[in-house]
Amino acid sequence: MEDFRVKRMFESIAFSYDFQNSFLSLGMDVFWRRALARSVTAKRTGLVLDLATGTAEVAMEICKRDPRARVIGVDFSPGMLSIGQRKIRSKGLEDRVQLLMGDARRLPVRSCCADCVTMAFGIRNIKERGTVLRELRRVLKRGGQLLIMEFDYPDDPVLGNLYRIYFHHILPPVGNLISRTSGAYSYLANSVQEFPKATEFLSEMGAAGFGRLNIRKLSLGIAKIYSGIKGHPQGNMEGS
Numbered sequence: 001m002e003d004f005r006v007k008r009m010f011e012s013i014a015f016s017y018d019f020q021n022s023f024l025s026l027g028m029d030v031f032w033r034r035a036l037a038r039s040v041t042a043k044r045t046g047l048v049l050d051l052a053t054g055t056a057e058v059a060m061e062i063c064k065r066d067p068r069a070r071v072i073g074v075d076f077s078p079g080m081l082s083i084g085q086r087k088i089r090s091k092g093l094e095d096r097v098q099l100l101m102g103d104a105r106r107l108p109v110r111s112c113c114a115d116c117v118t119m120a121f122g123i124r125n126i127k128e129r130g131t132v133l134r135e136l137r138r139v140l141k142r143g144g145q146l147l148i149m150e151f152d153y154p155d156d157p158v159l160g161n162l163y164r165i166y167f168h169h170i171l172p173p174v175g176n177l178i179s180r181t182s183g184a185y186s187y188l189a190n191s192v193q194e195f196p197k198a199t200e201f202l203s204e205m206g207a208a209g210f211g212r213l214n215i216r217k218l219s220l221g222i223a224k225i226y227s228g229i230k231g232h233p234q235g236n237m238e239g240s
Contacts, residue, residue: 037061052122056084133208
């Protein structure tokens, strides 16, 4: 039931999803996507699997950064994928980006096929994070790179409190008005609140079999990129 509710919510905002992201993040979403695409290790680039691909912005940014990259984007929202497919055609990327409908817990791709897996602002929408992380490990080649970007609060206490006021009391009503929904951005605030602390999520990645764990903070920690490598010893965490 929860999955259906979340899917229906994303279907309802697909028509203005890109505009909402840019408007409500004050344009920082562009910087975040570029940072994620730049984090894809160049020498490993081959097939990148982009989960929760939405309207394919991250997939296209990866192709822009690396002309050798091929991307398979996976999402559970037909509305988002339809918009993404139109954008891919308009940029002439049909031979480099393929979009598939699928569930991150049961991906429609074979084992050990991807050099890198990216996922931007998607894993907090799935309760079975351990299942997802193990599935991502399954589809990665040995030595393959995992990059997960998620929202968080700034580490600085003053900034953190100010951001919480914006995130919980200003963003939801404004976002719901723009998206013409009654609760899409209220859900966003709640889902970020319920997501584990950064070190806790990094530990979940380690438990799923990833090593060389690292956190990169963006925009004072409002967004964070969690990275790991398949096939390396666990327990070595870093921060940046």
